Amino acid sequence: MSLHLELLNPEQLAAVTLPDEHALILAGAGSGKTRVLTTRIAWLVKSGRITPANILAVTFTNKAAREMLIRVTSMLPANPRGLWIGTFHGLCNRMLRAHHRDAGLPQAFQILDSQDQLAAVKRLARSMNVDEDRFSPRDIQYFINGNKEEGVRAGDVPIADENTKRLAELYAAYDEQCQREGVVDFPEMLLRSYELLKRNEILRAHYGQRFRHVLIDEFQDTNRLQYRWLKLFRTKESCFFAVGDDDQSIYTFRGANVGNMAEFEREFAIKRVVRLEQNYRSHGNILDAANALIANNRNRLGKNLWTSTGAGELVRVFEGESDMDEARWLVEEVRSLSRDGTSLSNMAVLYRSNAQSRVLEHALFSQGISYRVYGGLRFFERAEIKHALAYLRLVAQPDDDNSFLRVANFPPRGLGARTIEQLQDTAKKNQASLFKVAEGKSAVFKKLIEDLQTETRGLPLAEIVGIVVEKSGLKEHYKTEREGADRIENLDELVNAAATFNDDSREVESGEEVDPLTAFLTHAALEAGEHQAGEGADALQLMTVHSAKGLEFDVVFLSGLEEGLFPHEQSANERDGLEEERRLAYVAITRARNRLYLSHAQTRMLHGQTRYNIPSRFLEEIPQNLMKWLTPRFSKQKAFTPDFSRQTVSSLPKKSQAREVGGWRVGQNVVHPKFGSGVIIDAEGHGNDARVQVNFGAAGVKWLAVAMAKLQAA
């Protein structure tokens, strides 16, 4: 019930109690960002000058939004009404449902997730005879979303060449298709909502007046459209409070624009940028390592984290001979920490890409250590759940062709590709949905949907879902399948989820209430990740660095620190790709409270091939005096230079058979007088002709004649 302002440090207090003016808060990792944001909201309300309804707080994830809501409400005496805290998409959804007519949408519009969108694009591409070699559905989807996120409609795409012209046509056709079917994809939600407010002066004035205080979390992750959307709420009286950390910007690959921070500073004439640099999370050595690493980035607003807790332990570094070796060591380490009293859920293993989890899982499983992998297949994304949702969507909105195609012949009911094709032709001719033109063979399916509609009308949500799961034949179908038991369990779980579902966003302010089924389907699309199993159990946490953002652990293992993996090889082709990789490493390191492990392996199975990787440059960028090697090997490789501008990683060519020539073995570490240290990645010939291919990192990859080159074993 209290704000506990006395517990804030001077900078935090300054941020919380800023007068009514625009503000930019540079909040470093672990600096109490969420606390400042939530206390600010509570402080504003308690001041009595405004009500909760005057506040708009925007976050990126549902998790962050929920956390914020909980913390704010705990600081206020009564449950605040009219307080808008949510994700960009959640808030846009709320607005679009409330003003669906003005936005040109049916009230029960359905939301396409990325998968659904891709399916819709594929279907469109086929109906328009697109050469998939020239334009893959992925590319088209990327083009559409990229433009939408810049606020550019199909008609406004600048036509530079034939390709763009064609893509713009497809974009236009795609939007028409969505409109016809009453569906909206993720970027469309933002753009629609943006256009709605932009065009409708009355609405804009209404919301602008209402939201006197606009607070934005993770501002560095906003894209251009999101920023423009936010600016629509700006009035003479309004105050914007943006919190962000440019060093933690790790989503530029999907359109986030860090430049928004500088833009905001300029456009809102920010007088004072408040820097939160005191870190309450990590020990000194860990923090120093993070600071040293990020100092290698040139594009920064500048910030240096410090802590008043001691230096703590050194950062531990391990080199494995192979990924399996690395995993075995890691499991042993986890086991002994666990024995010494650190709970498993307080330890996390982080990696750059999901593919790396497999080896770890294998090792953990065989040693009987419980673990939990984040970011795998989410509940609402499972095939059987998607199928059930498709039936439900058709009940709510039969013109949804995406859903129609998904389940028209699932479970199989004799509607083959031919029948569907004919149906699609008729639909195209009549500019109507598949459902409307279904006849003959497909009439049976149409009848099924219609029966479901009449049968479920007016029933409670859980019963609707139960009936649909049963009568669609899904359950029956999975009974005959070998691994169907899990799927049936999931379908039951879906009914459960429906039973416990209560939606607070249905409390609308403009009269019309959204029907429960649509609300549930919206929840499934927008909050797909919220429904996760095994949340409570004590288990080791496995996740990518990306999904670790915002979290913290006593012990963090950062594994696979190898050139090509982390930094990822693809990042070399992107503008400022390496800097983003470095920020990613920075995020990873700053997750650790007490102990940090960094590890890498000499060989690793990737894409079914063994790769020989050299240690990541990030290991070189951390001052040696902060680290403690658990294996001697790495410390021997003195010839490292910090410059790895050229090719640094290679995989073993497919056809290579020779593993060993003249005493040199593939995978072996070597030192060359001129090129420094490297690793043998291939070998061929024998005797005097024997040659080895060596990856020297900075000096590149070279073929060397064994007889000539003065190679030394490292």
Next chain:
DNA sequence: TACTTTGTCCTTTTT
């Protein structure tokens, strides 16, 4: 029409 086998492609991810 429906199931089985082969060929291609591999980041990161929330909404």
Next chain:
DNA sequence: GGACAAAGTA
């Protein structure tokens, strides 16, 4: 190694 889609077979 593995997911997913297109081609192949009963």
